Amino acid sequence: MTTEDLGLDPTARHVTVSAPGKVNLSLRVGPPGADGYHPVATVYLAVSLRETVTAIARADGRITVGPSGRHISLVDTEDVPWDERNLAHRAAAHLRHTLGLDPDSHGVHLEVAKQVPVAGGMGGGSADAAAALLACSVLWETGHTRAELAELAAPLGADVPFSVLGGAAVGLGTGAELTPVAARTPVHLVLVPADAGLSTPVVFQTLDELRREGHLTDGPTRPEVNEAVLRALTAADPLELATAMDNDLQTPAVVLFPELSDVLDLGLDEGALRGMVSGSGPTLLFVAQDEASALRLASAIEERTGVRALPVHGPVPGAHVL
Numbered sequence: 001m002t003t004e005d006l007g008l009d010p011t012a013r014h015v016t017v018s019a020p021g022k023v024n025l026s027l028r029v030g031p032p033g034a035d036g037y038h039p040v041a042t043v044y045l046a047v048s049l050r051e052t053v054t055a056i057a058r059a060d061g062r063i064t065v066g067p068s069g070r071h072i073s074l075v076d077t078e079d080v081p082w083d084e085r086n087l088a089h090r091a092a093a094h095l096r097h098t099l100g101l102d103p104d105s106h107g108v109h110l111e112v113a114k115q116v117p118v119a120g121g122m123g124g125g126s127a128d129a130a131a132a133l134l135a136c137s138v139l140w141e142t143g144h145t146r147a148e149l150a151e152l153a154a155p156l157g158a159d160v161p162f163s164v165l166g167g168a169a170v171g172l173g174t175g176a177e178l179t180p181v182a183a184r185t186p187v188h189l190v191l192v193p194a195d196a197g198l199s200t201p202v203v204f205q206t207l208d209e210l211r212r213e214g215h216l217t218d219g220p221t222r223p224e225v226n227e228a229v230l231r232a233l234t235a236a237d238p239l240e241l242a243t244a245m246d247n248d249l250q251t252p253a254v255v256l257f258p259e260l261s262d263v264l265d266l267g268l269d270e271g272a273l274r275g276m277v278s279g280s281g282p283t284l285l286f287v288a289q290d291e292a293s294a295l296r297l298a299s300a301i302e303e304r305t306g307v308r309a310l311p312v313h314g315p316v317p318g319a320h321v322l
């Protein structure tokens, strides 16, 4: 759809921003607090699957969101709500409200193009929120730095601040308290999205149930950062990284989606150094020795499963204007 089809002025000012999806190289989860959120200690890596959001000035003061006509989505966007529930919409409304901007002169239409699988545990909606936040901040000339936007982003979701900053980082609290990690580039991964999504809250709840019933040991109230993953990132050693990675949400994701364990076995069979669930799943991540091995692994997985496998690398930069 073009801006004219939407009844927007084709000469309206616009800003386009790109923001990355993420994987969690380590995700340690404690018991839920009174607000239902779980304390985590995670190591984020921003990867080369990016979302693109264009913010176009609207003269009527409304905030609207829709799929992009100028950049192509590479994933199925059927389950994306194109209304005020959309995380990009929520980001624009949050910025306007928090800064007390006059709604009449701060309307915006947000065009979203997606590369990150929807509900795949890779923070795609969070990347849309991060991109929308920066795009609106530039469009509305708020003068915020990226670090300030990352702080403003926290109420939008645990993963949103990280997509603003990108790179690699330790995330504490709900995942939004970030400390950048100096990683040596690049880590080569193969991502295998599933044909259905998993709900993040349901995966967290399933972890709680498995722990309550004694199938899994309880996590500490304050989970500790996986130092071995940090060392491996600084040493740029793929085998060390593969060995050190962990994810407390892997077991609940596999319980909810048992087919994942077959694909995990298959990836190892095809030479991956390690396979793991990405975040809350069901996307799987496999660690490869180098770029050539990642390309080989991706085609072998595609051939054996008929499912698309995506060679990616990280760390990559956070949200930035194109």
Ligand SMILES: C[C@](O)(CO)[C@H](O)COP(=O)(O)OP(=O)(O)OC[C@H]1O[C@@H](n2ccc(N)nc2=O)[C@H](O)[C@@H]1O
Pocket: 024, 027, 036, 037, 038, 039, 040, 042, 121, 123, 126, 156, 157, 158, 159, 160, 173, 174, 175, 200, 201, 204, 279, 280
């Ligand atoms: C699984 C991860 O992606 C790992 O990075 C994040 O922890 C989830 O990040 P997110 O999708 O941005 O999360 P939010 O939108 O803030 O939360 C979605 C839901 O996940 C659960 N949630 C999320 C983060 C957290 N530390 N504890 C939780 O229990 C809550 O039920 C929450 O309602």
Ligand SMILES: Nc1ncnc2c1ncn2[C@@H]1O[C@H](COP(=O)(O)OP(=O)(O)OP(=O)(O)O)[C@@H](O)[C@H]1O
Pocket: 079, 080, 081, 085, 086, 087, 088, 112, 117, 118, 119, 120, 121, 122, 123, 124, 125, 126, 128, 129, 159, 197, 198, 200, 279, 280, 281
């Ligand atoms: N811009 C958006 N893109 C995708 N989904 C969105 C968006 N806004 C809202 N949603 C809703 O959020 C749900 C989760 O989407 P998302 O792709 O962010 O999941 P995810 O990658 O698993 O998230 P995370 O890894 O941060 O937990 C979708 O099923 C959809 O209903």
